[in-house]
Amino acid sequence: MLFPGRTAILTTSMSYKLPPISEVPNLSTEERAAILDQLFEPCTQLHTLSVSFLASKPFSSYDDLVASIGVQLTELSESTSTSDTAWLESILSAHPRLGEKKVDSEQSRAEQAQLNTGDEAEAQKLQALNAEYERTFPGLRYVQVPF
Numbered sequence: 001m002l003f004p005g006r007t008a009i010l011t012t013s014m015s016y017k018l019p020p021i022s023e024v025p026n027l028s029t030e031e032r033a034a035i036l037d038q039l040f041e042p043c044t045q046l047h048t049l050s051v052s053f054l055a056s057k058p059f060s061s062y063d064d065l066v067a068s069i070g071v072q073l074t075e076l077s078e079s080t081s082t083s084d085t086a087w088l089e090s091i092l093s094a095h096p097r098l099g100e101k102k103v104d105s106e107q108s109r110a111e112q113a114q115l116n117t118g119d120e121a122e123a124q125k126l127q128a129l130n131a132e133y134e135r136t137f138p139g140l141r142y143v144q145v146p147f
Helices: 021-026 029-039 044-056 062-078 082-093 106-115 120-136
Strands: 010-012
Touching: 021 044, 021 062, 029 044, 029 062, 044 062, 044 082, 062 082
Parallel strands: none
Antiparallel strands: none
């Protein structure tokens, strides 16, 4: 997929190339959403929260961009508003369960491929651990953050 009038950002349907960080504030809404989908999980609620934010200021690096989104998510987690809590839970729930076969993002496919190398007993163990985590923390999924 190519964005008209822009450098090829998606080099193939399976290989995404992030644009230079200096271009992010000037990209279209769709291009900024695609960046979020690559760095996080495809999620309408994250788009609503952060797509405009990506146009609001320059970022020094993608690490800086991810950290800035982290601040937004932290603010939601610290809010006393039940709608903010629900919004955060929707964003976190976009991440697939560990060991899940169907995932939306290329990054998660790679992560899941590493987990899905075991036998059926290991897959069942992951399902049981996911269920235990979700019983302990209703509405949330275990998300490992690579920081």
